[in-house]
Amino acid sequence: MRRVRGEALLALALLNIFVLIAGFVALDVIGARPLPAAPNPVTDAEGVAAAQPAASTPADPERIADTLDDPMSDSGIEEGLSGFVVDAATGETLFELDPDVPVTPASTTKIVTAVAVLDTVGPDHVLSTEAYLVPGQDRVVLRGEGDVTLTTTADSAAYPQVATLEELAERTARALGEEGLDAVSLGYDDSLFTGPDTAPGWKPTYVLEGSTATVHALMIDSGRFSPEASGHGSRVPDPPLFAAQAFAEQLEEAGITVEGAPTEEQASGEPVASVDSPPMSALVEHMMLASDNNMAEALGRVTAIGLGGEPSFDGAAAATHQVMESLGVEGVRLSDNSGLSTENRITPRALVELLRLAASGDRPDLNAAVTGLPTANSTGTLAVPGRYSPYSAAHEGAGLVRGKTGTLNGVSTLAGTIHDQEGNVFLFSFMANHPDALGHRLDPLAAALSQCGCS
Numbered sequence: 276m277r278r279v280r281g282e283a284l285l286a287l288a289l290l291n292i293f294v295l296i297a298g299f300v301a302l303d304v305i306g307a308r309p310l311p312a313a314p315n316p317v318t319d320a321e322g323v324a325a326a327q328p329a330a331s332t333p334a335d336p337e338r339i340a341d342t343l344d345d346p347m348s349d350s351g352i353e354e355g356l357s358g359f360v361v362d363a364a365t366g367e368t369l370f371e372l373d374p375d376v377p378v379t380p381a382s383t384t385k386i387v388t389a390v391a392v393l394d395t396v397g398p399d400h401v402l403s404t405e406a407y408l409v410p411g412q413d414r415v416v417l418r419g420e421g422d423v424t425l426t427t428t429a430d431s432a433a434y435p436q437v438a439t440l441e442e443l444a445e446r447t448a449r450a451l452g453e454e455g456l457d458a459v460s461l462g463y464d465d466s467l468f469t470g471p472d473t474a475p476g477w478k479p480t481y482v483l484e485g486s487t488a489t490v491h492a493l494m495i496d497s498g499r500f501s502p503e504a505s506g507h508g509s510r511v512p513d514p515p516l517f518a519a520q521a522f523a524e525q526l527e528e529a530g531i532t533v534e535g536a537p538t539e540e541q542a543s544g545e546p547v548a549s550v551d552s553p554p555m556s557a558l559v560e561h562m563m564l565a566s567d568n569n570m571a572e573a574l575g576r577v578t579a580i581g582l583g584g585e586p587s588f589d590g591a592a593a594a595t596h597q598v599m600e601s602l603g604v605e606g607v608r609l610s611d612n613s614g615l616s617t618e619n620r621i622t623p624r625a626l627v628e629l630l631r632l633a634a635s636g637d638r639p640d641l642n643a644a645v646t647g648l649p650t651a652n653s654t655g656t657l658a659v660p661g662r663y664s665p666y667s668a669a670h671e672g673a674g675l676v677r678g679k680t681g682t683l684n685g686v687s688t689l690a691g692t693i694h695d696q697e698g699n700v701f702l703f704s705f706m707a708n709h710p711d712a713l714g715h716r717l718d719p720l721a722a723a724l725s726q727c728g729c730s
């Protein structure tokens with residue numbers, strides 16, 4: 276009987292994957308693998324906000340603490356553990372353990388990045404990739420604005436549909452034809468982002484092991500050799516040049532002869548063709564679901580540009596801090612926007628405050644920071660083997676826990692939402708800075724809350 280009831284709860288949770296509570300809307304550092312084509316979301320933010328779950332009985336903080344006691348003791352990382360849990364509807368504090376102590380957050384940093392960019396440019400903002408015809412020359416320059424989802428050719432099954440070099444080349448070829456041109460040389464402009472292409476606190480092996488590409492305004496497939504590439508050796512050594520070479524091939528396919536090899540050059544004049552990324556809300560959801568480090572660094576720079584700052588690691592961090600200050604959120608100090616840096620510091624309270632703000636009906640422009648959270652044993656970085664799978668210690672949280680993961684050497688973090696047995700929804704962050712911290716060590720804590728019946 277218990278098994279049937281559990282399966283029913285799981286099915287209900289999956290059907291309501293984006294639902295939180297009245298008035299609320301509802302892949303990691305090591306590997307950061309691209310995801311297979313994802314299906315369209317169950318609903319959009321407006322549909323989520325309109326949903327009205329059944330009434331619930333408020334949770335008892337003492338029972339919450341009792342429920343967490345055993346999994347915390349069993350985690351093996353209790354000494355370095357901190358956490359914060361609130362009721363999603365009321366904001367009432369249900370559990371706290373050193374909630375105001377800043378710790379290394381790993382990829383839960385992306386929650387901060389998501390809220391900052393959505394607050395700055397809004398959910399409908401797009402990033403353009405443009406082709407310029409140099410005045411007085413038979414020369415085209417490809418210019419990037421930070422759309423790391425740009426790819427070579429279209430995948431009709433992918434969600435969201437992203438911009439392609441194929442389409443840009445076809446549009447460019449038409450524009451060149453109107454000028455009577457069928458042969459050009461090619462330049463590429465990667466000048467929008469400034470400063471170093473790796474951050475303070477990054478391991479020198481991150482690029483080689485495939486966790487990230489170097490940070491650039493012009494790249495395709497987040498700097499991978501192919502959309503499906505992952506792991507060791509999957510990132511290209513020179514993302515802008517690689518993108519330009521792919522564009523040259525697409526121009527040839529479109530009937531334009533490209534003379535010579537692409538060379539770096541700043542664009543001038545007006546663009547003759549362009550393609551746009553998906554809207555910012557979709558980019559944020561992709562970043563959260565796939566834990567895309569290059570996307571996070573690009574969106575940090577979009578925030579900086581939107582606030583008139585320098586689109587560099589330092590400028591993006593300063594802009595993000597500026598947004599946090601304007602929102603009244605304390606306890607965030609960044610060196611990068613992806614969470615790869617070991618120099619980042621965030622408190623558990625700050626993450627929960629940002630989640631509550633993003634889930635609030637008062638700020639629908641921030642909803643994507645919550646709707647993009649992976650779902651346990653179903654999507655993104657919470658669908659990897661061993662995390663909430665049927666034979667894991669956290670299996671009861673499958674479908675009921677949604678969270679942004681974070682993993683570095685000696686760092687494990689998880690922050691998101693939990694549906695419990697009685698209809699309550701919790702916002703939580705658990706953070707462990709401990710030599711034995713691993714990606715899955717915090718999963719049993721969230722799973723326990725999903726089963727507690729703590730009213």
